[in-house]
Every structure is written in structure tokens, then in C-alpha cells.
Amino acid sequence: MPKLEVFFDYICPFCLRAHENLAALLPKYPGLEVEWRPTEIHPHPESAGRHSDLCARGMYFVLERGADVMEYHRVLYRAAVKDRADIENLSVLSGYTEGFLDRGEFELALSRGQYEDKLSENNRIAWDEYDFPALPSYRMGGDVLKSIPGVGVSKRRLVAFVKRHTEPAK
Numbered sequence: 001m002p003k004l005e006v007f008f009d010y011i012c013p014f015c016l017r018a019h020e021n022l023a024a025l026l027p028k029y030p031g032l033e034v035e036w037r038p039t040e041i042h043p044h045p046e047s048a049g050r051h052s053d054l055c056a057r058g059m060y061f062v063l064e065r066g067a068d069v070m071e072y073h074r075v076l077y078r079a080a081v082k083d084r085a086d087i088e089n090l091s092v093l094s095g096y097t098e099g100f101l102d103r104g105e106f107e108l109a110l111s112r113g114q115y116e117d118k119l120s121e122n123n124r125i126a127w128d129e130y131d132f133p134a135l136p137s138y139r140m141g142g143d144v145l146k147s148i149p150g151v152g153v154s155k156r157r158l159v160a161f162v163k164r165h166t167e168p169a170k
Contacts, residue, residue, distance in 0.1 A: 133146055
């Protein structure tokens, strides 16, 4: 089964909706491998909007520790989109991870710049290589599903994209 690459940003309300749709879809495809690629809508040094680099880099900390990445997504979307918390403040951000991550280790790793290379690579791939117009966007089996700016990706489009790459042709 091919791998689904998911390009998203924790500050994006369209990405939150797409994440909820994908979370509901994944149980129907238990063999589907998902590669989460946090990507910044507003990469540094861009001054427009909030920066989500700490959130994105934190996801790699979660994966490295074998912690629950879906819980991390849920908590970070709540922090960034629903609570509109100051996710650029490491102390505020790490407070959201309390209970399932070691807060001190999380803060230390991110304050030292860990995972910056992974985030830079995701940004390069999304914006330069695949030329996505917006997030969330997806790649699977050499094919891309691009988000529509100001709209995102509907559940119907996401389901059709996954089915096209995972179910045998009839």
C-alpha cells in the first residue's frame, strides 16, 4: 500500500478540519502508512501571521519518543486554532504537552534547534518542489492532492484520493 504524505500547519483551520476527516478515514485503511509533514504557512523570516515552527518541530520530538502523534495533533490544533494560544512561546506550548511528554526534555530539544532541518525540508518540498497553493495538501503514489486556497480539501476529495491509490480498480 502506498504511503500518504500529509502537508499541514497547526495554525490552519482548514488543516484542522482535514485532520479530523483523515482521523475518521484512517480506521478504514489500517495498512495505510501516513507520513506527517508539518509545514509552515508563514515560514521565518516572514512577518505575516503567527509562526508555527515550534509546533512543527515538536511533532518530530513526539515521533522520536514514540509518543502518541495523534494526541499531539489534537492538543496542538486546540492550542493554535481553538485557544489561539501563544504557540511561539515555548513555555506556553510545552504546557499543552504536559501529561504525555516530558515538558523539560521537550523544551530543551526545541530550544536547541532540534528538527529545524526536517521542517526546512518540508517547507522546501511543499512550496518549491510540489508548488502547493495552500495547506493542507497531500501526496501519494507520485500523485498530489492540492488544497484550494481559502477552501482546503473537502472530505469527499480526500476520500476519493485515498481510494484511488489504495483500492483495486473495478
